[in-house]
Amino acid sequence: MTARLLPGAPAAAALLADVAARAARLPAPPRLVMVRLGDDPASVSYVRGKDRQARAAGLESTVHALPEATTQAELLALIAGLNADPAVNGILVQLPLPAHVSEQAVLHAIDPRKDVDGFHPVNVGELWAGRPALRPCTPAGILFLLDHYGLPVVGQRAVVVGRSHIVGRPLAGLLLNRDATVTVAHSRTPDLAAVTREADLLCVAVGQPHLITPGMVKAGATVIDVGINRVPGQDGGKAHLTGDVDPAVAEVAGAITPVPGGVGPMTIAQLLANTVTAAEMQAGGQGTR
Numbered sequence: 217m218t219a220r221l222l223p224g225a226p227a228a229a230a231l232l233a234d235v236a237a238r239a240a241r242l243p244a245p246p247r248l249v250m251v252r253l254g255d256d257p258a259s260v261s262y263v264r265g266k267d268r269q270a271r272a273a274g275l276e277s278t279v280h281a282l283p284e285a286t287t288q289a290e291l292l293a294l295i296a297g298l299n300a301d302p303a304v305n306g307i308l309v310q311l312p313l314p315a316h317v318s319e320q321a322v323l324h325a326i327d328p329r330k331d332v333d334g335f336h337p338v339n340v341g342e343l344w345a346g347r348p349a350l351r352p353c354t355p356a357g358i359l360f361l362l363d364h365y366g367l368p369v370v371g372q373r374a375v376v377v378g379r380s381h382i383v384g385r386p387l388a389g390l391l392l393n394r395d396a397t398v399t400v401a402h403s404r405t406p407d408l409a410a411v412t413r414e415a416d417l418l419c420v421a422v423g424q425p426h427l428i429t430p431g432m433v434k435a436g437a438t439v440i441d442v443g444i445n446r447v448p449g450q451d452g453g454k455a456h457l458t459g460d461v462d463p464a465v466a467e468v469a470g471a472i473t474p475v476p477g478g479v480g481p482m483t484i485a486q487l488l489a490n491t492v493t494a495a496e497m498q499a500g501g502q503g504t505r
């Protein structure tokens with residue numbers, strides 16, 4: 217048997233339709249401001265994609281493309297201005313930042329109510345307390361995708377491989393808030409295969425091409441592949457993207473997300489959803505669970 221494929225595009229389209237409808241109910245279109253430093257090609261391309269999709273969903277979007285040499289003080293001054301500007305609903309500083317800028321200092325400086333990445337410690341705390349707030353985009357997008365395809369979460373044995381602040385940790389928190397039984401595995405987990413084979417819902421976010429092989433997956437499990445690995449083409453061929461999950465896992469799993477075209481599109485759609493949520497909160501609403 218081969219697994220049901222879970223493409224991100226239809227789920228992202230459903231989320232974006234909701235984003236557009238909610239945006240239209242607000243007194244003014246929500247405004248997202250993105251900041252990036254330097255010219256890392258992946259960052260340039262991601263920010264361009266987010267900007268384009270924001271406009272397509274009826275949001276307003278501004279990009280501050282600053283030189284690599286921008287100082288931390290200059291960046292913090294820009295953020296302070298955006299925090300104080302009532303016309304700005306969401307702020308995203310594209311990561312990674314150059315080595316001379318402290319990621320922690322920058323993420324702590326963003327007003328938690330405008331923190332559409334959900335990375336501010338206030339929002340991290342609210343997530344683990346199970347209270348409504350802004351949630352990190354990739355984990356929240358994964359939950360939306362599971363719901364979109366009618367895949368159960370409550371009571372499932374969920375294993376998250378990876379403990380990053382951007383994906384693994386917050387995804388574990390969201391799954392726990394939804395009443396899954398959650399295990400977080402990582403690079404120091406002995407006998408990883410024994411742990412992953414327990415999973416009804418296996419989520420992998422480590423950045424290692426094809427780490428998860430068919431023997432590590434329970435028959436019929438749902439597999440969420442968050443890995444985006446750029447692998448060079450063979451014999452001068454084109455580079456391509458591949459996930460953390462060996463494609464042969466599709467012979468064992470019940471359902472699996474593709475890479476590219478799985479979790480990635482959900483991340484962007486969720487960023488725009490968070491921007492609308494931020495605007496709603498600033499107009500007196502509650503945030504999301």
Ligand SMILES: Nc1nc(=O)c2c([nH]1)NC[C@@H]1CN(c3ccc(C(=O)N[C@@H](CCC(=O)O)C(=O)O)cc3)C=[N+]21
Nearest residue numbers: 308309310311312333353476477478479480481483484
């Ligand atoms: N402050 C901040 N917030 C982020 O959310 C953030 C960030 N910094 N820095 C970098 C990572 C990475 N990220 C992705 C978003 C969409 C795709 C995506 O749409 N990927 C496509 C493929 C895109 C391609 O071809 O490269 C896909 O999976 O189908 C990928 C990666 C957001 N990030």
